[in-house]
Amino acid sequence: MDLTSYAELAVQLVNMGNELKDPFSLRALLEETGRTEAAARLTRRDIDALCELRDELAGVFASAADGDDVDAVERLNGLLVRHPVHPQISGHDGQPWHLHLTEGGRVADALAVGSVMGLASVVTRLGVDRLGICQASPCRNAYLDTSSNRSRRYCSERCASRANVAAYRARKRGA
Ligand SMILES: [Zn+2]
Numbered sequence: 001m002d003l004t005s006y007a008e009l010a011v012q013l014v015n016m017g018n019e020l021k022d023p024f025s026l027r028a029l030l031e032e033t034g035r036t037e038a039a040a041r042l043t044r045r046d047i048d049a050l051c052e053l054r055d056e057l058a059g060v061f062a063s064a065a066d067g068d069d070v071d072a073v074e075r076l077n078g079l080l081v082r083h084p085v086h087p088q089i090s091g092h093d094g095q096p097w098h099l100h101l102t103e104g105g106r107v108a109d110a111l112a113v114g115s116v117m118g119l120a121s122v123v124t125r126l127g128v129d130r131l132g133i134c135q136a137s138p139c140r141n142a143y144l145d146t147s148s149n150r151s152r153r154y155c156s157e158r159c160a161s162r163a164n165v166a167a168y169r170a171r172k173r174g175a
């Protein structure tokens with residue numbers, strides 16, 4: 001069970017925005033991240049539940065980016081209560097015994113449990129300030145800062161270089 005990959009899933013869900021309503025986009029994301037079984041079982045109800053989850057996860061990232069640790073943690077604690085873990089040891093597909101956070105139930109439940117536990121793990125191991133919102137406006141994408149020196153400010157290379165160009169132009173205008 002790799003909780004960091006689940007934390008990345010939380011980021012991906014937030015950043016899908018309204019694209020999350022499109023079953024093809026979500027299915028593609030799940031397949032790309034190796035969640036083929038979840039992709040195959042995805043229903044309309046799952047998507048509605050995941051849209052709600054996305055808004056709540058976005059709230060966690062927004063509070064963390066504002067430096068409001070207490071609010072971010074309260075939001076996460078609320079989500080942990082609503083999405084309880086039902087761990088099971090599994091050895092499917094010839095893999096060594098490993099923990100699954102939740103078995104059975106709907107796809108949305110499993111993804112919710114995973115993303116919430118993933119964020120809880122990052123926050124408690126690395127710190128609330130590891131969750132952020134891209135500083136290259138108007139982009140409001142979420143990101144996970146796993147750099148060793150906590151230096152991340154942007155969701156992507158593309159946003160970082162866009163912000164650098166904007167800062168360069170602003171300096172040139174000022175000069
Ligand atoms: Zn497994």
Ligand SMILES: [Zn+2]
Pocket residue numbers: 134135136139140141154155156159
């Ligand atoms: Zn960005």
